[in-house]
Amino acid sequence: MNFIKPDLESFLIALDGLTDQHTAKWGDMTPQRMIEHLSNSIKLSIGDIKMELEIPKDKIQKAQDFIASEHPMPKNFKASYVVENEALRNENLELAIDELACLWVDFELLYSENEDLKNSHPNFGELNYKQWLKLHSKHFNHHFEQFGLI
Numbered sequence: 001m002n003f004i005k006p007d008l009e010s011f012l013i014a015l016d017g018l019t020d021q022h023t024a025k026w027g028d029m030t031p032q033r034m035i036e037h038l039s040n041s042i043k044l045s046i047g048d049i050k051m052e053l054e055i056p057k058d059k060i061q062k063a064q065d066f067i068a069s070e071h072p073m074p075k076n077f078k079a080s081y082v083v084e085n086e087a088l089r090n091e092n093l094e095l096a097i098d099e100l101a102c103l104w105v106d107f108e109l110l111y112s113e114n115e116d117l118k119n120s121h122p123n124f125g126e127l128n129y130k131q132w133l134k135l136h137s138k139h140f141n142h143h144f145e146q147f148g149l150i
Contacts, residue, residue: 006137014149035096042103045132051122060125073142
Protein backbone atom coordinates (compact mmCIF):
# COMPACT_ATOMS: atom_id res chain seq x y z
CA MET A 1 0.00 0.00 0.00
CA ASN A 2 1.20 3.51 -0.74
CA PHE A 3 1.07 5.83 2.23
CA ILE A 4 1.26 9.60 2.20
CA LYS A 5 4.79 10.94 1.84
CA PRO A 6 5.90 11.96 5.35
CA ASP A 7 6.71 15.59 4.74
CA LEU A 8 5.06 18.85 5.62
CA GLU A 9 4.23 19.81 2.03
CA SER A 10 2.34 16.56 1.43
CA PHE A 11 0.48 16.92 4.70
CA LEU A 12 -0.54 20.51 4.02
CA ILE A 13 -1.67 19.69 0.48
CA ALA A 14 -3.91 16.94 1.87
CA LEU A 15 -5.25 19.25 4.57
CA ASP A 16 -5.90 22.16 2.20
CA GLY A 17 -9.62 21.48 1.84
CA LEU A 18 -10.33 20.34 5.41
CA THR A 19 -13.11 22.25 7.13
CA ASP A 20 -15.04 21.92 10.37
CA GLN A 21 -17.93 20.55 8.30
CA HIS A 22 -16.05 17.39 7.30
CA THR A 23 -17.35 14.24 8.95
CA ALA A 24 -15.40 11.10 9.63
CA LYS A 25 -16.10 7.98 7.57
CA TRP A 26 -15.52 6.01 10.79
CA GLY A 27 -14.96 6.91 14.41
CA ASP A 28 -16.19 10.01 16.16
CA MET A 29 -13.37 12.54 15.82
CA THR A 30 -14.03 16.02 14.56
CA PRO A 31 -11.55 17.53 12.07
CA GLN A 32 -9.89 19.64 14.76
CA ARG A 33 -9.66 16.74 17.21
CA MET A 34 -8.04 14.61 14.48
CA ILE A 35 -5.43 17.31 13.80
CA GLU A 36 -4.67 17.73 17.49
CA HIS A 37 -4.42 13.94 17.81
CA LEU A 38 -1.84 13.90 15.01
CA SER A 39 0.00 16.74 16.72
CA ASN A 40 0.10 14.65 19.89
CA SER A 41 1.73 11.85 17.93
CA ILE A 42 4.43 14.25 16.76
CA LYS A 43 4.90 15.43 20.35
CA LEU A 44 5.40 11.79 21.32
CA SER A 45 7.99 11.34 18.58
CA ILE A 46 10.01 14.35 19.71
CA GLY A 47 9.83 13.44 23.38
CA ASP A 48 7.48 16.24 24.46
CA ILE A 49 5.03 13.58 25.63
CA LYS A 50 6.37 10.58 27.55
CA MET A 51 4.37 7.37 28.03
CA GLU A 52 5.08 4.01 29.56
CA LEU A 53 5.51 1.00 27.29
CA GLU A 54 2.19 -0.85 27.14
CA ILE A 55 3.26 -4.02 25.37
CA PRO A 56 5.54 -6.78 26.63
CA LYS A 57 9.17 -6.30 25.58
CA ASP A 58 9.09 -9.58 23.68
CA LYS A 59 6.36 -8.16 21.40
CA ILE A 60 8.28 -5.01 20.40
CA GLN A 61 9.98 -6.55 17.36
CA LYS A 62 6.65 -7.77 15.97
CA ALA A 63 5.15 -4.31 16.54
CA GLN A 64 8.10 -2.65 14.80
CA ASP A 65 7.79 -5.12 11.93
CA PHE A 66 4.22 -3.82 11.49
CA ILE A 67 5.60 -0.28 11.10
CA ALA A 68 7.95 -1.48 8.34
CA SER A 69 5.18 -3.44 6.59
CA GLU A 70 2.77 -2.24 3.95
CA HIS A 71 -0.22 -3.02 6.17
CA PRO A 72 -2.42 -0.01 6.97
CA MET A 73 -3.55 0.91 10.45
CA PRO A 74 -6.87 -0.71 11.35
CA LYS A 75 -10.04 1.38 11.36
CA ASN A 76 -11.71 2.08 14.71
CA PHE A 77 -8.60 1.07 16.65
CA LYS A 78 -8.84 2.35 20.23
CA ALA A 79 -5.45 3.18 21.68
CA SER A 80 -5.60 3.02 25.47
CA TYR A 81 -3.37 6.07 25.85
CA VAL A 82 -5.56 8.36 23.70
CA VAL A 83 -7.77 10.49 25.93
CA GLU A 84 -11.35 10.39 24.63
CA ASN A 85 -12.99 13.81 24.32
CA GLU A 86 -9.84 15.57 25.47
CA ALA A 87 -10.35 19.33 25.61
CA LEU A 88 -9.29 21.03 22.40
CA ARG A 89 -6.27 23.27 22.95
CA ASN A 90 -6.53 25.43 19.83
CA GLU A 91 -9.18 28.05 19.22
CA ASN A 92 -10.00 26.72 15.77
CA LEU A 93 -9.05 24.25 13.04
CA GLU A 94 -6.71 26.68 11.29
CA LEU A 95 -4.67 27.18 14.47
CA ALA A 96 -4.61 23.42 15.05
CA ILE A 97 -3.14 22.94 11.56
CA ASP A 98 -0.59 25.69 12.28
CA GLU A 99 0.40 23.87 15.47
CA LEU A 100 0.80 20.61 13.55
CA ALA A 101 3.01 22.32 10.96
CA CYS A 102 5.23 23.86 13.64
CA LEU A 103 5.56 20.53 15.42
CA TRP A 104 6.54 18.81 12.17
CA VAL A 105 9.30 21.39 11.67
CA ASP A 106 10.45 20.69 15.25
CA PHE A 107 10.43 16.95 14.49
CA GLU A 108 12.58 17.34 11.38
CA LEU A 109 15.00 19.72 13.12
CA LEU A 110 15.38 17.53 16.21
CA TYR A 111 16.24 14.40 14.27
CA SER A 112 18.51 16.25 11.80
CA GLU A 113 20.56 17.45 14.77
CA ASN A 114 20.43 14.10 16.63
CA GLU A 115 20.88 11.27 14.12
CA ASP A 116 20.94 8.52 16.74
CA LEU A 117 18.01 9.81 18.77
CA LYS A 118 15.22 7.42 19.68
CA ASN A 119 11.96 8.22 21.41
CA SER A 120 9.52 5.74 22.86
CA HIS A 121 6.03 4.88 21.66
CA PRO A 122 3.76 2.99 24.09
CA ASN A 123 2.86 0.31 21.50
CA PHE A 124 6.07 0.14 19.44
CA GLY A 125 8.95 0.80 21.84
CA GLU A 126 12.01 2.91 21.07
CA LEU A 127 11.86 4.28 17.52
CA ASN A 128 14.47 6.08 15.46
CA TYR A 129 13.84 8.80 12.89
CA LYS A 130 13.17 6.43 9.96
CA GLN A 131 10.76 4.36 12.03
CA TRP A 132 8.94 7.48 13.23
CA LEU A 133 8.67 8.70 9.62
CA LYS A 134 7.07 5.43 8.56
CA LEU A 135 4.74 5.40 11.56
CA HIS A 136 3.71 9.03 11.00
CA SER A 137 3.11 8.27 7.34
CA LYS A 138 0.79 5.36 8.20
CA HIS A 139 -0.92 7.29 10.98
CA PHE A 140 -1.51 10.46 8.95
CA ASN A 141 -2.67 8.37 6.00
CA HIS A 142 -5.14 6.55 8.26
CA HIS A 143 -6.73 9.78 9.52
CA PHE A 144 -6.62 11.54 6.16
CA GLU A 145 -8.54 8.59 4.70
CA GLN A 146 -10.91 8.79 7.67
CA PHE A 147 -11.89 12.30 6.55
CA GLY A 148 -11.77 11.65 2.80
CA LEU A 149 -8.71 13.87 2.27
CA ILE A 150 -6.80 11.25 0.28
